[in-house]
Amino acid sequence: MCNRYLIKAKLENIAARFNARLIDDFELGVECLPRSSVPGLLFDKQSKRVLAGLQFAFCPPGCESPGDPKRALNNARVESIHKWPWKDAFRTSRCVVPMTDFREPCYWGETAGSEVYFHRPDHDLLLAAGIYRTWRSPDGESSVVTMSLLMRPAGDYVMSHGHHRQPVFVDEQEVDQWLERRTLETQAGVDLLRSLAIDPELEHTHARDMAPSWTKRQSARMRERDEQLAALETASAVGF
Template identity: 40%
Template sequence: MTSQIFSVMCNRFQIRTNLHSICRELRAQSTFDFDIPEEVFPNTEAPVVAINREELREVRPMTFGMGKRDGSASGRTHVLNNTRIESRDKWPWKNSFEKYRCVVPMTSFRESSYWGETEGTELSFSAQDGGLLLAAGIFSFSKSADDNAVLAMSLLMRPALPFVMEHGHHRSPFFLQREGLDAWMQRGARGAEDSIEVLREFADDPPLTCQIDRHMAASWIKRKSANLKKRDLQLAEIDEIGPLGFR
């Protein structure tokens, strides 16, 4: 059984720190001076860590969401904020998974809760120690009309961490242990299975806490049964292929 479980996943996360602190904590450099937003939404820039040409960690701004932005007055976009680990070998994620890997630091991430004691709310999940959460990501590279580099990233998503599943959501970002960051971000192309082995070795299940950010509008109840079905399908897939989304 390998059913498809599509839904809006992590479309909002928080970075309640500053560029200097991120660089110091992650032993990274930054040649870009940019403001870090406290709240990151699709189509906004976030600080992202990647390996540069000198084989050093570098923090640089990347747009949250890979894909096509048509530049029309309507502001229409066709972007993908999340990459299901199960879809790593499919278009349009395959090329980036093989060539362009990154790490996205955050202090919390936000999800809707559809079951449990917190059902009907939107929750922010953060590390119990208040530190950075380090999410695996991939990015795309293109050139703008004026020949500048345009970078956009997508968060790698896995079956929910147990704490997130208990609090009403079936997916969560794929967090990494600090000692695995360089192995994940290794510059250059490599086979997908090599990256899977890195994820297997360095997957992190950080102790989390959560807080209620807001109560959803009453219409959330109409979405509850569909999300319970997604939960049950996800739990069945975990039983089949394991908690990381791959064997």
């Protein structure tokens, strides 16, 4: 799952590239971690693009604070998008999250035992599909827009380099279709996402070696990989 990614770009440049209004004043670090404030593309009420600061951790209904639950909900599996807590946001509140690199641990192949950054050969932006929900305080005085990335079975490159999941990426020319403010039934949303999903050309860069204990997790990860590969026999070219 994607718990860490990089944005090697300035907020102003991202906003200009997508002709989006920058609506939040927040400091953008290169490294994006769970619960950090990260940029995301949304449609405003006039269906105009905005670049907003989103908390990289989805806050379900009923949470007392945007820091709930204790385990950050930053990855939503496409296969489970019809379930709580994702289903309502998936139907109504969709976003696109720019990144240049996403980081994953590798459990097989030539990169086994390491964490790597996956990125385009030219380090240009990758555009990940996401969902969002606005948390509001009980007194109505404060609010935080929270988001989760949508995750799919890994494409060939990521899979061959030791990890079985990756974000769902969409083409730059198609982002408005995903951002459109309309309510979709779950299957219609999945069909739309499937039609927009791409497998961009990727390369990888070594981030660090994992601690020796990684081998204790290896068999479980490979079992998850094999179960997923068996399920993919009836899936589309993009894995869902």
